[in-house]
Amino acid sequence: MSNGTLQIKAISGHAGPVPGRDTSRDYDVCKLIDVTTCIGCKACEVACVEWNGYPFRETVFDNTYQTMPDLEWNYYNLIRFNEHIAEDGTFSWLMRKDQCMHCADPGCLRACPADGAIVQYSNGIVDFQQEHCIGCEYCVTGCPFNIPKFNKETKKVHKCTLCSDRVGAGLEPACIKACPTGCLHFGSKDDMKDLAAKRASQLREHTAYKNAGIYDPPGVGGTHVIYVLHDINNPEAYGGLPKDPRVPLLVRVWKRPLKWLGNLAMTAGVLGVVAHYIRYGPKEAVEKKETPK
Amino acid sequence: MGPFIMNPEGVGRIFVPLAGLADGPFPEHYEPIESPVANPLHPQQSNNPVVKRYTTGMDKYGTVEQGFTVVCTTYRLTEHYHYWTKNNPMNVQLVPEPFVEIPNELAGELSIKGGDRVKVSSARATYIAKAMVTHRIRPMTIDGKKVYQIGIPIHWGYRGIQEDEGKTARTAANLLSPTVTDPNAYTPEFKGFLVKLEKA
Amino acid sequence: MSSEAMPLSPASVPAGEIQRYTFQERLCHWFSALTYVYCLLTGLAFYTPYLFWIAVLLGSGATSRFWHPIVGLGFLVSILWMHSLWRRDMTISGKDKQWLDQVNNYATNRDNLVPPQDRFNAGQKLFYWVMFWGTILLLISGLLMWFPEYISFRVAWIRSLAVLTHECAALITIGAFIIHVYMGLFLVPGSGRAMVRGHVPAAWARVHHRLWYDRVAGKPSST
Numbered sequence: 267m268s269n270g271t272l273q274i275k276a277i278s279g280h281a282g283p284v285p286g287r288d289t290s291r292d293y294d295v296c297k298l299i300d301v302t303t304c305i306g307c308k309a310c311e312v313a314c315v316e317w318n319g320y321p322f323r324e325t326v327f328d329n330t331y332q333t334m335p336d337l338e339w340n341y342y343n344l345i346r347f348n349e350h351i352a353e354d355g356t357f358s359w360l361m362r363k364d365q366c367m368h369c370a371d372p373g374c375l376r377a378c379p380a381d382g383a384i385v386q387y388s389n390g391i392v393d394f395q396q397e398h399c400i401g402c403e404y405c406v407t408g409c410p411f412n413i414p415k416f417n418k419e420t421k422k423v424h425k426c427t428l429c430s431d432r433v434g435a436g437l438e439p440a441c442i443k444a445c446p447t448g449c450l451h452f453g454s455k456d457d458m459k460d461l462a463a464k465r466a467s468q469l470r471e472h473t474a475y476k477n478a479g480i481y482d483p484p485g486v487g488g489t490h491v492i493y494v495l496h497d498i499n500n501p502e503a504y505g506g507l508p509k510d511p512r513v514p515l516l517v518r519v520w521k522r523p524l525k526w527l528g529n530l531a532m533t534a535g536v537l538g539v540v541a542h543y544i545r546y547g548p549k550e551a552v553e554k555k556e557t558p559k
Numbered sequence: 560m561g562p563f564i565m566n567p568e569g570v571g572r573i574f575v576p577l578a579g580l581a582d583g584p585f586p587e588h589y590e591p592i593e594s595p596v597a598n599p600l601h602p603q604q605s606n607n608p609v610v611k612r613y614t615t616g617m618d619k620y621g622t623v624e625q626g627f628t629v630v631c632t633t634y635r636l637t638e639h640y641h642y643w644t645k646n647n648p649m650n651v652q653l654v655p656e657p658f659v660e661i662p663n664e665l666a667g668e669l670s671i672k673g674g675d676r677v678k679v680s681s682a683r684a685t686y687i688a689k690a691m692v693t694h695r696i697r698p699m700t701i702d703g704k705k706v707y708q709i710g711i712p713i714h715w716g717y718r719g720i721q722e723d724e725g726k727t728a729r730t731a732a733n734l735l736s737p738t739v740t741d742p743n744a745y746t747p748e749f750k751g752f753l754v755k756l757e758k759a
Numbered sequence: 760m761s762s763e764a765m766p767l768s769p770a771s772v773p774a775g776e777i778q779r780y781t782f783q784e785r786l787c788h789w790f791s792a793l794t795y796v797y798c799l800l801t802g803l804a805f806y807t808p809y810l811f812w813i814a815v816l817l818g819s820g821a822t823s824r825f826w827h828p829i830v831g832l833g834f835l836v837s838i839l840w841m842h843s844l845w846r847r848d849m850t851i852s853g854k855d856k857q858w859l860d861q862v863n864n865y866a867t868n869r870d871n872l873v874p875p876q877d878r879f880n881a882g883q884k885l886f887y888w889v890m891f892w893g894t895i896l897l898l899i900s901g902l903l904m905w906f907p908e909y910i911s912f913r914v915a916w917i918r919s920l921a922v923l924t925h926e927c928a929a930l931i932t933i934g935a936f937i938i939h940v941y942m943g944l945f946l947v948p949g950s951g952r953a954m955v956r957g958h959v960p961a962a963w964a965r966v967h968h969r970l971w972y973d974r975v976a977g978k979p980s981s982t
Binding site for chain 2: 326357359
């Protein structure tokens, strides 16, 4: 959803510089998810669906508390439940709120070819503008977290907006508002990092979670959704949170060097044949032996 | 004013006048009416002698000898508010169907897989739902015996969105549990009773 | 189409000319050209933001994206059709090696140094095979790009590999296409007309495809 009150600092598929690229009107926002205090009540899922006005759907029982196997185009937010048995036999039931991570270096935005279909606001929110989306799903390929989901009917891609419509109006995201345990926090990135660091050190000092830490992956330039995890060394246990997410190498090759090589090669090809014509001219069907030049 | 506004004297009590409590005031451990073991503290009086029982035809109690070897407990889920939310689509979406949580080891013994339909029977009724096989409930060793526990979330049983016309009406989990109540507060004993588990 | 349709009777070929392409071959070629050019234009629009205006010109970004893979399948059909028509003519033989040794002389129009050629010269054959295998690559990678959500995230590298492959294969065919269009329209006068009308002057055939001319000259057209 577009939001006029937020300043845009990066646009997908855009030729030339972006208005507002260097502005700093807004400070970076951040959602902090302390998975150690999540009780899996899914209030955030309901708040998300209700705020975005998406309908009730029929789900099926699948031997888990998880609402459905994966996010969907109209389901931006999913608690992933995992029964994890550590190497030493310690059992834990892990619940992680999965949604768009709002990377500082978004792979979706890099991959998108449609002008203005994906924007990054100067407060760090990465937002899809469905009216400019062409439905190519390059963002699905570019995302290291497997977040964007395609609507087959409208041929548009959707994902969590970090409630840019609410944040733009000075409100917190809907999921934050609904959380009953205080596991979700929202504020400036600096504040949330502080809070996360305090919580992680509290866990390390006073509980058995000696590896508690903050998930703010540097491979994508940090994210505007960060986690406090019991075990920072094993994020995969939380329903496949990648250990070191990066924009896929092939996507980076495709979007930068290959693009310019290709542009250069095609231009050179066209100029080359023009030059050839000027230099050698046409092959006339004249039936006489020419002497070599 | 103190916190004990329900007492005429306005203060807390240790010695209770006029038989104000049927049981107490000091705590004592009793086994539930249906228990896989005798009370290790005093096997002669295993359960509470002043528990409130009813005497209808439904008020029957099972024993291990009759084949009711599995301990069953019932509870609510964080997604639900008692039974009310069965008419709220969002809550139905979060937990679409009733289920029975079964420890991995017990499921293995009975070759039950997640999603299979299982039948839970007590001395009073039967309950059929899908199995959720989990590592979260572990076998217990009580008085030297290996005892399995299963769990049934309540929320289903009356008509609701998931049980509307044309769909199979579901039975209530509380048909399984014994209607015996604690003599003071009348809290029913729905947290521990004996059942049989089999594939349906 | 009228009774002029294939196979062209020798009577429909003007005196002094011989038939080069049947109606079916020409139809196939232009169907192929049309679908390829559409995919090329829309593909370029998705390729770089500086050419995204092409997509807007052709309806909208979303329209272009919708038709690109479907028209692409049409192009695949045209290539398979073409393959059924020309597979034999396009087989690379030992004589093609001699031509390729002289490709410098061919490119600089010293054609008398270039050995005589059959119906298609080695350059045309190369173009054909580049387009054929390019299309196969474009098809496989294109299908993967069409439905990336069905590729498990565990093997997400397949998604990005598909995009990269599609782009590289497209660039290779574009290079070949530029040369093809240049030669057909500008470098070899008469070849464009041949693909439209179907026949060429006997002299043209003798100069450019001597072996083919010797094979078919004087005989009723059978190609």
